[in-house]
Amino acid sequence: MGKSTLAQYVYNDKRVEEYFDVRMWVCISRKLDVCRHTEEIFESATKGECPRLDNLDTLQGKLIDKLQESGKFLLVLDDIWFDDSNNQMEWDQLLAPLVSQQAGSKVLVTSRRDTFSSALCCSEVVFRLENMEDSQFLALFKYHAFSEPEIRDPQLREKQEEVAEKIIKRLGKSPLAAKVVGSQLNGKTNISAWKDALTIQIDNLSEPGRALLWSYEKLDPRIQRCFLYCSLFPKGHKYDIEELVPLWVAEGFVNSCNMSKRMEDIGRDYFNEMVSVSFFQPVWEGYTRTPHVMHDLLHDLAESLSKQDCFRLEDDKVTEIPCTVRHLSVRVESMKQHKQSICRLHHLRTVICIDPVTDDINDVFNQILQRLKKLRVLYLSFYNKSKLPESIGELKHLRYLNIIRSLVSELPRSLCITCNFFSSVIKSIVCLSMLEGLPSNIDLFSNCCSLVLKNVPNLKILPCLPASIKKLKIKICPLLTFISNYELGQHDQSENIKRTDHVESELASVYEVSQPPTIFWKVLSSEHSSFKQLIPLIDTGTSSHLQTIGNALGRWPGEILDVKEDIIKAWICCHKQSIRLIYAGTAELPLVLPSRLCELTLSSCNITDGALAVCLDGLTLLKRLSLSKVMTLTTLSSQEVLQYSTKLCNLKIKECWCLRSLRGIRAATSLEHLRLASCPSLELSSGAEIMPLSLQCLEIRECMLAADFFCGDWPHLTYIFIWGCRSTPTLSFGSLTSLEDLSLYYLPDLCTLEGLASLQLHSLVLTNVPSLTTECISQFRVQKSLQVSSSVMLNHMLSAEGFTVPPRLNIIGCKEPSISFEESANFTSVVWLQFYMCEMRSLPTNLKCFSSLTDLQILHCYNISSLPDLPPSLRRIRIVNCGLLEKSCRAPDGESWPKIAHIRWKAT
Structure with missing residues (x-):
């Protein structure tokens, strides 16, 4: 337990990022598939999609070339399962491209077992994770149970903490159980909900299933169905909210009674709820959208509870599929031998093909589609024919069709008689590299309210669209051109x-x-x-x-x-x-x-x-x-x-x-x-003349700003965000009397802001605005939250007459090797203080002056090695990815441990 989390800390550590030129992360989970896992290694290395190659040697050659030109690499193989029955040759084949590459490259492996393939050469460097100490386990549980919102009733909080100490004794020191149960209780003010968790009893670290089941039972029944549906995807699958929510909508899992919200938005709420209770956890992949993964034990739970409805066909040795199955996913190379079994599934609503198949797929699917008239979802990833079967037009209940990354160049006319397409069918025209045009018969989309055309690189013509469409997205269609007759x-x-x-x-x-x-x-x-x-x-x-x-x-x-x-x-x-x-x-x-x-x-x-x-x-x-x-x-x-x-x-x-x-x-x-x-x-100038008076929120990134752009009288404007812009030395904010939140990032030219005296800001961010004058800085007045990247700038504010420090203070990205706070300043109003990604070697020595401080957060500050004296009011301290400081705060012998031992809520 906690193996993947520990590996993620290593993977994302700044020192690791700087040492390795390329970092790759691949989840193995039970079944080794050399071709698929090689593709995943390649995609992780290139941060892009793997080219479609049928030859493994060619693919591995491209991977070797990439690793040779990239320098030192780190590869994480997460959650591998190896035993003597595994094919040693397959492991040798998977790892072959990694051999004899740049000196200093590393492979990090996590596993529930301590037997490994000899190809990994790791028999002498195995780290076995031991049980957590009681205090650490309690801190982990509290981190998830009390993260937000803050409990302001001290008596309720005290009762919750008493129950928390009893709950952790029943969780078998399983980090996953602490995370899931704590997240489920987070924000609940009814003490009976907390006491209900005392019904859980886990005897040892390897049996957190009861805690997971307890948390599952607390979910809304609709979200439960969405969770069980996730078992259709393999362990280690990266769940994308943009992919999963349309599937839930098409299956009818999403409540459609709320007329004020779109079903897609409600589905997103379901997804976010699963994130908040730790059923999904985010995986940061650099510059791409963050996907989510599900812990294997949660996946096991979903699989066990849905086995009558959901089935994953992953093994050619499978001879029978339960007749009750409604949702089927396929991950076999050939579907021919399973065709008859699938055709007998009269209740089938879903067919999801996750990997490419080698059959004549038209022949296979023609027979399947002719038998299965109740299909709602058809997900044909990597479809290897240029045209879909005509029989697809007979699926009158079809809500969702996905032919992503397929070779389809023509959509059948029979599709237009499928009259029940919802907005979730928008995924049908995504990543079709061969498609050049859409059917001129608009009946195909006659019941669509939404249409997305995404990554269709050969699409040249867009037909007239039906009146029903209310939402249209056209993305990555470089040959699609619109020009007026006048311009021609x-x-x-x-x-x-x-x-x-x-x-x-x-x-x-x-x-x-x-x-x-x-x-x-x-x-x-x-x-x-x-x-x-x-x-x-x-x-x-x-x-x-x-x-x-x-x-x-x-x-x-x-x-x-x-x-x-x-x-x-x-x-x-x-x-x-x-x-x-x-x-x-x-x-x-x-x-x-x-x-x-x-x-x-x-x-x-x-x-x-x-x-x-x-x-x-x-x-x-x-x-x-x-x-x-x-x-x-x-x-x-x-x-x-x-x-x-x-x-x-x-x-x-x-x-x-x-x-x-x-x-x-x-x-x-x-x-x-x-x-x-x-x-x-775009040079933004004369804002008073060009901008509408109705503006409430304005965000500007990487543009050119003239001095008079903000001179307009915008009576409703409450929020301004500016990032990475070139500007004149002076900007005027004189007439923006409604402005509440101002955020300024990376503005090297800005020296002066005029009109600050008329502003009463709720929130202010000043990050990397190096030329801002002392006179200008001293004029800011902030009521709720202040974020700065320089202690010098902060001290100029603190020394200004009439300046009151707001309740929330954030020091972020400070490059100064040491900082100090103005000794004469009054910090009694500060209740929340954070240091984030700062390079300082020590914290200010006068933190004890923050007499009302309840929350202290120190995140990604690698050089800080100890804590100063802290105020007695402090109730929470959180230290994340600060190696030296975490060591100093370790119980019971750490140098800084006595300074935080009395704090009831701490996480390091």
Whole structure:
């Protein structure tokens, strides 16, 4: 127990990150599959999708090349199961690409057993995890049971702590049981709910199943069904909320009675509830969206409770599938021998194919689909034919069709008679590399309220969409182009191309201060993929520029700024060629949308200024508009167009490198939330003239800010967030009297903020704003929360006349080797104090002056080795990933242990 958690701490430790050039994490869980696990190692190493290769030798060759060019690597093989019956040759084959690579590379293994393959060579370096000490186990339980919200009733808290000490004696010192039971009790103020946990009795560390079952029984019945459904996926599976929630909706697990919320949003609430009770735990994978995993023992619980309904077909030796099964997942290479067994499952609602199959899949599925008329969900990952079986159109109950990463190039006309598609069918058109067009018969989508086209790189034409669609997302369709007739007939192509010339200096200027530079790296990666699709259609002279971008993407994102000038020049050359291609067309390609559309997302496709105006004209019900990575866009639509967008309340524009003007945005009189990110050509000025008065929240990242942008009188604006922008030395906030929350990050040019005297902020963040003057800093007044990255800046505030320290104080990313707090300052109002990712070697010596402090958090501060004297009011202390300090605070002999021994709630 706790093996994977310990390995995650090692994997994410800053020193480990700095030592290894590449880090990889793969969960093995019971069944070793050389091909699949090699693919997972490759994907973990490259942070991208593995190419489709049928030959293992070729794949391993690519992995060897990647590891050779990358330097030292760390590979974590999590939760392996090895016994004498395992094929030693398979282990040798899996590990072969790792042999004789860069000196200093390591493989870290976690296992429930202490027998390993000889190929791992780890017989002499096995660390066996022992039971936790009572005090440590209690601290772990309290960490999860009392994390949030804070219990303000001291008598209730005392009773809860008394019950907590009894509960842990019944959990067998199982960390998983402590985590799950504690998370289930978190936030519950009814003491009887706590006492109910005393019915759990675990005799030893290896039997936490009773605690897990107890926690499961406390879940809402609908969430219970969603949890059991997860057993369809293998152990170690990475659950993605975007993948799982549409499945739950299609299966009918999500409560549809709440008319004020979409079913997808309710499904997300279910997912988040499972996270909050530790049934899911996040796995950080660097620059990608965070997936979640389920502990093997929780997976065992789901499997045991759902065995009559859910079945995983993973072994060719299986001869019989229970006739009661409603949900089936398939992970065998050949389905032919199981075809008859599947056809006998008359109650079957779900077929999920997780891995590729080698059969003639059309023949197999034609027979299956003709027999199983009640299917709701059909998930055909890696479908190996160009066309789906016609019999799919006879599935009148089908709610969800997923042909992600398949070879489908044509959708059958018979699909249009399947009249029950819900919004969850949006996953049907994702990652189809061969699909060039959608059926012109719009009956296919006649009952869709949502449609997503994502990663369909050969899609060129979008047919007229039915009136039922209210939500449309088009993402990563680089050949999909929309242009107005006016632009084809009259637009001077050379003028549009010249507009890119200014981008070079502005891109370099903005991304010079961007921290971290991952956005620049991700946008380039997307653009590189798009250009590769266009290469056969444009001037071959771009190939060398494309190679320059490709070589840069092989670097670690943190290194890419070293060659940014060359990369930007290469991108501009490729972009000019793509612009020429778009304006060389002879036919108008408008984007005509249903008038009932409420939400529109366009990302990594081509739409010109004129085509966007045609598209938005008349969308009077549009509430949300998102434009990202649309490099053909130079200006937003005019006031004449946007004046009809009377419902538009949320606008997001990001990574549109050539966008220069927001033009008619002031006409959007209902706009409340505006997010502008990574638009380096966009110089924001004269805010009073261009921005609508209805704004409530404004977020700006990596843009150009002029001195007068914030001079507008925006009576409803309460929130401003600015990150990584170049600006004039002075910005004025004089008329923003409603402003409550101000966050400023990475602003190297900013020296002065005017109008601070009129602001009464609830929350203030000042992180890496190095040029801000002392006079300016001393004018801030903050009521609730303050975050700074410099103790010098903080002390300037503390010494200012009339400044009161807010209740929450956060020191984050402080680079100073030592810090001290102004001795004369009054800290009696501070109840919560945090130090996060600071480089200091010691904490301020006058922490004892914080006489009302109840919570102290010290996170990822690697150099701090001891604690100063602490105030007697302190009730909680949390220390995470601070190796030296954790050692100092260890009971009973740690140097700092006597200073925290009396604190009832502590976690290290």
